[in-house]
Amino acid sequence: MIKDLYNYRGYIFYSTRAKLITEVIQNHLGFLWWLLDPLLKMAVYYGVFVYLLHRGTEDFVSFLIVGIVAFTWFSTSVMQGASSINEARGLMQQIHFPKIIVPTITFSVKSFRFVIVTIVVMVFLSIKNEPFVTWFAVPAVVLSQAMFTYGVLLIGSAVVPLVPDVAIIIQYVLQAMMFGSGVFFRIQPGQANYDIFMLNPMAKILEQYREVLLYNRWPNWNSLVIIALLGVFLSVVMSYVIKKLDHCYPRVAR
Amino acid sequence: MNKPEQYTTDHNRGELFISVRNAAVVYNQKRSIFKLRKFEALKDVSLDIHAGESVGVIGRNGAGKSTFLRLLAGIIKPDRGTVINTGVKVSLLALQVGFAPELSGRDNIMLSGMLLGFSKDAILENMDAIIEFSGLQSHIDVAVRTYSTGMSARLGFSIAHQLHPDVLLIDETLGVGDKAFQIKSSKAMKEKIKSNQTVVLVSHNAQTIAELCDRAIWIEDGVAFAKGLVDEVLWLYNNAAKLEATRKMGKNRDIQK
Numbered sequence: 001m002i003k004d005l006y007n008y009r010g011y012i013f014y015s016t017r018a019k020l021i022t023e024v025i026q027n028h029l030g031f032l033w034w035l036l037d038p039l040l041k042m043a044v045y046y047g048v049f050v051y052l053l054h055r056g057t058e059d060f061v062s063f064l065i066v067g068i069v070a071f072t073w074f075s076t077s078v079m080q081g082a083s084s085i086n087e088a089r090g091l092m093q094q095i096h097f098p099k100i101i102v103p104t105i106t107f108s109v110k111s112f113r114f115v116i117v118t119i120v121v122m123v124f125l126s127i128k129n130e131p132f133v134t135w136f137a138v139p140a141v142v143l144s145q146a147m148f149t150y151g152v153l154l155i156g157s158a159v160v161p162l163v164p165d166v167a168i169i170i171q172y173v174l175q176a177m178m179f180g181s182g183v184f185f186r187i188q189p190g191q192a193n194y195d196i197f198m199l200n201p202m203a204k205i206l207e208q209y210r211e212v213l214l215y216n217r218w219p220n221w222n223s224l225v226i227i228a229l230l231g232v233f234l235s236v237v238m239s240y241v242i243k244k245l246d247h248c249y250p251r252v253a254r
Numbered sequence: 255m256n257k258p259e260q261y262t263t264d265h266n267r268g269e270l271f272i273s274v275r276n277a278a279v280v281y282n283q284k285r286s287i288f289k290l291r292k293f294e295a296l297k298d299v300s301l302d303i304h305a306g307e308s309v310g311v312i313g314r315n316g317a318g319k320s321t322f323l324r325l326l327a328g329i330i331k332p333d334r335g336t337v338i339n340t341g342v343k344v345s346l347l348a349l350q351v352g353f354a355p356e357l358s359g360r361d362n363i364m365l366s367g368m369l370l371g372f373s374k375d376a377i378l379e380n381m382d383a384i385i386e387f388s389g390l391q392s393h394i395d396v397a398v399r400t401y402s403t404g405m406s407a408r409l410g411f412s413i414a415h416q417l418h419p420d421v422l423l424i425d426e427t428l429g430v431g432d433k434a435f436q437i438k439s440s441k442a443m444k445e446k447i448k449s450n451q452t453v454v455l456v457s458h459n460a461q462t463i464a465e466l467c468d469r470a471i472w473i474e475d476g477v478a479f480a481k482g483l484v485d486e487v488l489w490l491y492n493n494a495a496k497l498e499a500t501r502k503m504g505k506n507r508d509i510q511k
Contacts, residue, residue: 008368011368014364015354018354018365021354021357022355022356095327095329095345095369095370096327096328096329097369247330
């Protein structure tokens with residue numbers, strides 16, 4: 001897996017760049033959409049939760065934006081990763097290459113976008129309040145989420161070409177996860193069901209982002225390590241599966 | 255039917271590059287949840303490809319030629335039999351492999367070259383030659399989206415042509431650009447073949463194969479009908495075609511009666 005990715009690092013880099021350029025120049029507002037997308041999502045959630053349901057924690061805007069940006073990175077990566085190998089059908093039928101580079105490119109495109117948006121969000125937060133020293137832990141949270149996201153994304157990308165129905169199931173799972181990860185509400189330790197709620201790795205990740213970015217507390221290092229290791233485990237297993245199926249995908253992709 | 259003597263040129267053949275032994279490829283066609291139809295694209299094909307050879311693959315539409323090319327390129331594996339690659343770089347002269355339409359021609363040369371397995375340095379070294387051969391000097395820094403079909407095809411051809419893989423696979427049925435570039439590319443291919451480039455050429459035009467190849471394999475219905483020296487295989491192929499034509503004419507006459 002590492003070897004394949006290393007050998008094709010140049011291609012992964014150039015292809016990621018190509019996809020980013022395409023994304024940016026495709027629409028008239030280009031790069032602005034990267035920022036508009038989370039802002040519009042936030043406007044919707046804010047409207048629903050504050051004006052319709054009269055809920056919302058203190059400093060709800062910051063709370064929402066952190067959750068939305070991080071969860072969008074996860075959900076769009078997994079969603080597009082699931083269809084990535086099928087979309088590379090034309091390419092696969094003309095040339096042999098390790099298929100793992102296809103979902104990896106999807107992941108690096110989404111990650112680049114996430115990093116840029118996160119920097120903007122952090123600038124926004126630092127204008128509102130003084131930055132906390134705990135912001136130094138942000139890269140650790142990002143890294144943990146990256147591992148987990150990549151692992152889950154590989155599951156989808158490996159299975160969907162063989163069983164296209166899974167793509168539909170993934171949509172429902174992502175939706176359930178969005179509701180269950182606390183993108184727009186907060187469950188605190190001590191509350192009922194907190195332990196069950198936190199079995200969802202994304203819920204734990206979002207909690208850590210808010211701890212370090214908003215509440216000036218250090219993250220739960222154990223959780224971050226466990227989630228990262230889970231991601232590494234999934235990545236290793238799934239990359240092995242994809243390798244096994246390397247010659248099968250060009251036949252079944254549609 | 256007289257089969258031509260196989261491997262009549264064995265004594266002066268180069269190092270073995272790819273060996274296909276009794277390969278069969280079965281595609282599953284799913285009809286519904288329970289019905290699975292099996293379709294044998296290739297039933298039994300064997301062929302050795304040695305250094306410096308140019309091998310023509312001939313046969314009608316749907317005979318399994320493209321599947322055979324995919325086997326040689328290592329894209330798929332056979333369901334029965336074996337394909338052994340002795341460690342050579344095989345590339346399908348694929349027109350417009352993975353072009354990113356929003357990027358410039360130059361960036362796409364980089365992208366395609368890397369996907370074909372060449373290093374950044376190797377591509378940069380050949381960059382000027384590729385651009386010159388494609389004849390797209392004035393358009394090379396413009397987005398490929400603005401290219402005509404022929405222009406992208408020319409760029410695709412030039413990339414694979416200039417980067418010198420060990421074995422070049424060409425699916426001629428895809429067609430390359432306009433008439434002028436076709437002449438140029440076929441001339442370039444001839445030169446390549448003379449310069450010891452190993453080539454496998456798929457075509458349903460017997461004339462092209464006769465011109466460019468020294469050996470040929472005729473695939474019909476997934477089976478290697480004949481293989482050997484190009485003249486012998488083509489003689490069989492052409493006569494079979496004539497035979498078929500007269501048979502069909504005969505049938506028509508019967509109907510008219």
